Amino acid sequence: MNIEITKPVGEIATENPALIPLLEELKIDYCCGGNRSLKDACALAGVPVEQAVGSLERLAALASRPKEETDWRRKTMAELSDYILEKHHTYTRSQLGRLKVLAEKVVQVHGVRHPELAGVKGVVKEMAEEMEGHMAKEEEQVFPYLKAVEKAGGKKDGIPNPFQGGSLENHPLKVLMWEHGMTGEEFIELRHMTGDFIPPQDACQSYRALYRGLRELEEDLHQHVHLENNILFQKAMQANIID
Ligand SMILES: [Fe+2]
Numbered sequence: 001m002n003i004e005i006t007k008p009v010g011e012i013a014t015e016n017p018a019l020i021p022l023l024e025e026l027k028i029d030y031c032c033g034g035n036r037s038l039k040d041a042c043a044l045a046g047v048p049v050e051q052a053v054g055s056l057e058r059l060a061a062l063a064s065r066p067k068e069e070t071d072w073r074r075k076t077m078a079e080l081s082d083y084i085l086e087k088h089h090t091y092t093r094s095q096l097g098r099l100k101v102l103a104e105k106v107v108q109v110h111g112v113r114h115p116e117l118a119g120v121k122g123v124v125k126e127m128a129e130e131m132e133g134h135m136a137k138e139e140e141q142v143f144p145y146l147k148a149v150e151k152a153g154g155k156k157d158g159i160p161n162p163f164q165g166g167s168l169e170n171h172p173l174k175v176l177m178w179e180h181g182m183t184g185e186e187f188i189e190l191r192h193m194t195g196d197f198i199p200p201q202d203a204c205q206s207y208r209a210l211y212r213g214l215r216e217l218e219e220d221l222h223q224h225v226h227l228e229n230n231i232l233f234q235k236a237m238q239a240n241i242i243d
């Protein structure tokens, strides 16, 4: 198959979920910046575009052999939001809870020799609070509304608007996408602070577990944001449920 360099990278990931691990490896942003063309996304990641296209096309050819990848475009909004909640929100909550405890412990033990750890702990704490508020808005307002309108065949009449008077009053989906971008920025900051999550030679097990856990959370968050920005929210906008 041909991969066009002018195509938005989020669309490439949606059409070929099997390419997501390679996009991760190449550090090409397909979630928060999913509307950028592959060419621009490669330039930002510092990856030569011809090389990326070659690798993506080879992998796409391998992956086109029968192997069941879920095509989320064909799922209902109810199925998508239930999946996001069960798979990604549950994980994000437990992982951030665990990372907060680990960061606290690691700062106490290694904070003097590694002053960057205090910054890491601060970002993790802030991120945990922001994500909690963000996911609560999705779970309590956005997902139930999308499901209710979908169940009513796209008709909004008689379904109470949950966004009035709250922080999602203006353009609920744009607010959420902006928040996704903020979390993405925090991960960039964490990568700067930690040298791409590579622990120093003298790091103990908890120190290593903290960096590994952050890396895992970042990867999960990319897939989480991809499903929301590029698939669920697109469906909601295309159906004029929330614009
Ligand atoms: Fe979410």
Ligand SMILES: [Fe+2]
Binding pocket: 134, 138, 176, 180, 225, 228
């Ligand atoms: Fe979200």
